[in-house]
Amino acid sequence: MSTFQAPTGTRDVVAPESARFAAVVGRFAERARLAGFGLVVSPMFEDVAVFRRTAGEESDVVKDEMYEFDDKGGRRLALRPEGTASVVRAFVQHRPPVPWKAWYVTPAFRYERPQAGRYRQHHQVGVELLGTPDPAADVECIGLLAGFLHACGIHRFELKVNSMGDANCMPGYKATLVDYLSAHEGELCEEHRARWRRNPLRVLDCKKPACATVRERAPRLSGALCDPCRHHFDAVLSGLDALGLAWRQDDTLVRGFDYYTRTTFELGSLALDAAQNALGGGGRYDGLAEQLGGPATPGVGFGCGIERVLLAAAAEGALSEVTGRVDAFVIDLSGGAGALELTSRLRAAGISADRAFDGRSLKAQLKAADRSGARLACIVGPDELAAGTVTVRVLTGQQAGQQETIDREALVGRGKELLAVAGRPAGGTP
RNA sequence: GUGGCCGUAGCUCAGUUGGUUAGAGCGCCAGGUUGUGGCCCUGGAGGUCGGGGGUUCAAGUCCCCUCGGUCACCCCA
Numbered sequence: 199m200s201t202f203q204a205p206t207g208t209r210d211v212v213a214p215e216s217a218r219f220a221a222v223v224g225r226f227a228e229r230a231r232l233a234g235f236g237l238v239v240s241p242m243f244e245d246v247a248v249f250r251r252t253a254g255e256e257s258d259v260v261k262d263e264m265y266e267f268d269d270k271g272g273r274r275l276a277l278r279p280e281g282t283a284s285v286v287r288a289f290v291q292h293r294p295p296v297p298w299k300a301w302y303v304t305p306a307f308r309y310e311r312p313q314a315g316r317y318r319q320h321h322q323v324g325v326e327l328l329g330t331p332d333p334a335a336d337v338e339c340i341g342l343l344a345g346f347l348h349a350c351g352i353h354r355f356e357l358k359v360n361s362m363g364d365a366n367c368m369p370g371y372k373a374t375l376v377d378y379l380s381a382h383e384g385e386l387c388e389e390h391r392a393r394w395r396r397n398p399l400r401v402l403d404c405k406k407p408a409c410a411t412v413r414e415r416a417p418r419l420s421g422a423l424c425d426p427c428r429h430h431f432d433a434v435l436s437g438l439d440a441l442g443l444a445w446r447q448d449d450t451l452v453r454g455f456d457y458y459t460r461t462t463f464e465l466g467s468l469a470l471d472a473a474q475n476a477l478g479g480g481g482r483y484d485g486l487a488e489q490l491g492g493p494a495t496p497g498v499g500f501g502c503g504i505e506r507v508l509l510a511a512a513a514e515g516a517l518s519e520v521t522g523r524v525d526a527f528v529i530d531l532s533g534g535a536g537a538l539e540l541t542s543r544l545r546a547a548g549i550s551a552d553r554a555f556d557g558r559s560l561k562a563q564l565k566a567a568d569r570s571g572a573r574l575a576c577i578v579g580p581d582e583l584a585a586g587t588v589t590v591r592v593l594t595g596q597q598a599g600q601q602e603t604i605d606r607e608a609l610v611g612r613g614k615e616l617l618a619v620a621g622r623p624a625g626g627t628p
Numbered sequence: 629g630u631g632g633c634c635g636u637a638g639c640u641c642a643g644u645u646g647g648u649u650a651g652a653g654c655g656c657c658a659g660g661u662u663g664u665g666g667c668c669c670u671g672g673a674g675g676u677c678g679g680g681g682g683u684u685c686a687a688g689u690c691c692c693c694u695c696g697g698u699c700a701c702c703c704c705a
Contacts, residue, residue, distance in 0.1 A: 203696070258703050262629075280705085306705075311629075313699065320705055389702090403703095454704060464704095476705060503705025531663070562657085564665040579663060593665065601664085 207310070207318030215508070217522030219321075222507050223303050225349045226323040230301035233342055235325050238300035240284045242307075246276040251489050252283040254456025256397045263308040277307035280455070281501050282483065283490075285326045290492030296329020306501075315474035315509050324480070326499035328487065333430050336461045336482060336498050337437030343465060343478050343500050344443055350507055351516025354468040355477060357443060360419070360451035361431040364459045364484065367424035372398060374417050382412050402450045419449050427460055434461055457483040461498065467506070469513035477510055478502030523571030524550040525617055527593075529563040529578070536578030540588060540609065544576070547610040549617070551576075568593060574616055576609065577601075592616060 204210055211219050227237070246266055253260045265277035278284050281304055289298055303323045312318060325342060327335045340357070347355060363371060375398050383391060387408040390401050401409055402416065423431065438445050453462050462481035480500025487495035511517040526544055528551055530537035537553040544551035552570050554563040560579075567575045577589040588609050591601035597619070604612055 206696075263703080308704080310703070311701095312697090313701095316704070322705060324705095473700070474704070478705065501705065506705050529664090559658090560663050561661080561665075564663095566665085568665040575665080577663080581663085589663090591664075598666085599664090 205318070207312035209317065213522050214520075218508055218511070218517045218520045219504060221517060221520045222350055222504050222511075223323060226303070226346050226502075227301070229342055229346045229349060230325060233299070233338065235299040235301040235327075238285055238288060238302050238326075240288045240302070240304075242305060243275045243277050244284055244287060246274045248283050248287050248490065249276055249279060252286070252455070252457050252483075252486055253280070257454055257456055259308060259454060263310055265307045265309060278304065279308050280306055281322055281324045282326060282455075282457075282480075282486070282499055285499070286328070286483070286486050286492075286497065287490050289326075289328050289495070289497075290487055290490045293492070296495065297335070298328045299325065300328075301325045303504075313474065314472040315470070315503075315506055317505060321504040322501040323504060324478075324499060324501035326497060328495055328497040331430075331484065331496040333433035333461075334437060336434045337441065339480065339498055339500055340434075340438060340463055341441050341443065343480075343502060344441075346502070347465065347477065347507070347510075350511050352467070352469075352477070352507065352510050352514055354514060355465050355510070356468055357438070357445045357463065357465055358448040358451050359434070359438070359445050359461065359463045360448050361423055361427055361434075361460050362452070362458050362462055362481070363419065363423050363427050367422055367427055368459070371417070371419055371422035374422065375399070375401075378416055379412070385412050399452045403452045413450070420447070430460055453479060453481065457486045457489070459484045463500070465502075467510040467513065469510055470506075472509070474506065475510075476503075477506045521571060524552045525572060526551045526574040526576055526613060527563075527567035527570050527572035528553040528576045529560065529567060530554070530557075531560055531563075531577070531579035532583040533557070536583055536588075540576055540578060540606075543606075543610060544613065547614075549610065549613055574613060575601075576613070582606075590616065595619070 246264070249264065250260055255261070259279045264279055267275055269275055281302055285300055285302060289300075301324065303321065305319050306322050307319050309318060310316060325339060327339060340359075344357065362368060376395070379386070379394050379398055379401060383394070385408060386394060386401065387404060390404055390409055394401050402413055402419070404410070404413070435445065435447075451462050451464060453464070458481040460482040462479070464479035465477045467475045467477050478500050480498070482496070482498040484496040485494075486497060487493065508517070526549055528537045528540045528544070530553065534557065541551045541553050552572065554566050558566075560577075564575060573592065573594045575591040575593055577591060582588050582603065586606050587603050588606050589601055589603045590609070590612060592598055
């Protein structure tokens, strides 16, 4: 047990897992770029009001999960618990032309008890699309999320969608729901008997048997949508159909933040046994920019948890080919000059290469080469140094153990040939 | 915030009703092979037994507290 450890609920992501972590981010970045989203990097902490105003005072995240602190200037700040609020704040501050399409990768902080797939610092990738109420924007976001998961080798997931209505129809539904709940107050679970007045929608989400029974007979959100919301939702659903994405409407999908209007969605893994199986989720937040002091601007987006994606990928046996191994390992018995030259030469040609340090024995260096997972060992001893050659030894696959001594100038060309035989092109897997 | 289980080497773990210098496997280092990895053999390094307090002639072992891990509730990514 070391003296210092990562704080409770946090962890170090190190190789080889970090190679998969990087691959997940890379694949998301690629999908986002292909869809015309630009990267936004915003601070990891904000005036605490940014989160209070948007997530809602009553949300669990704001109530008791935020990392809040005062800086030396007396400002009340909070580490971001999620990505959307900061990005929308950035939008309001800079007022870029709309539609504004931004993607991000960021840590997110919530003070919770850690458990499988849940950390106090986790990481999310996500997008926000601001400036259009078009249901096609909702579909684009959902499609991007699903496509990204497929790109990570994750196929066993379920897409849940719902519509929360808007400022026109939601208040009416809430009133109906409140009437209904007040008539059945005694049947609610202990927690919601005390809390339902402050956040009636939450009852729909409660998993306790008592609330479930009440919920069964509660007035349906889907039946209360106004015509524009109904049409918007229908357009989203038919867009998903057009993309070939299977979906399931879930009236209880209310989600944890207060800012959602109309569309909400969540993608849950079917391969994870753990209780934490939500991979990503989001929705539309047409009033959010205005709440942050900007012009009324519709928007839609999602966040997706990288740790959860890694868990789901592992459960489906995906991303196992991403190892971070190098292509070649240079072994030097000539005093160091050979390794210096050859690693540079290989790397410049796009062949990843590692080497040993400390002038160890040939046996030790070959062992290190073996452990590195490199397919090729490039050996430079006194003989090769004098002759201007290099001995290339194949370490893996059917040709393991074969070696040839070639001219040093031919190393890059021959190396690429040998690597291609293994079906592993130089440079490794992104 | 609530509850269950668990903390012994880098990792996975053993350690008897409390009893001498705390062990194994894997991993690591070196040698067996003065230029050849994986398999094998030999040797070596590596431990405040999570931390603190208590009981006892004696604590890895029993008690209390604490920290950490893990799983679940809650909530979410």
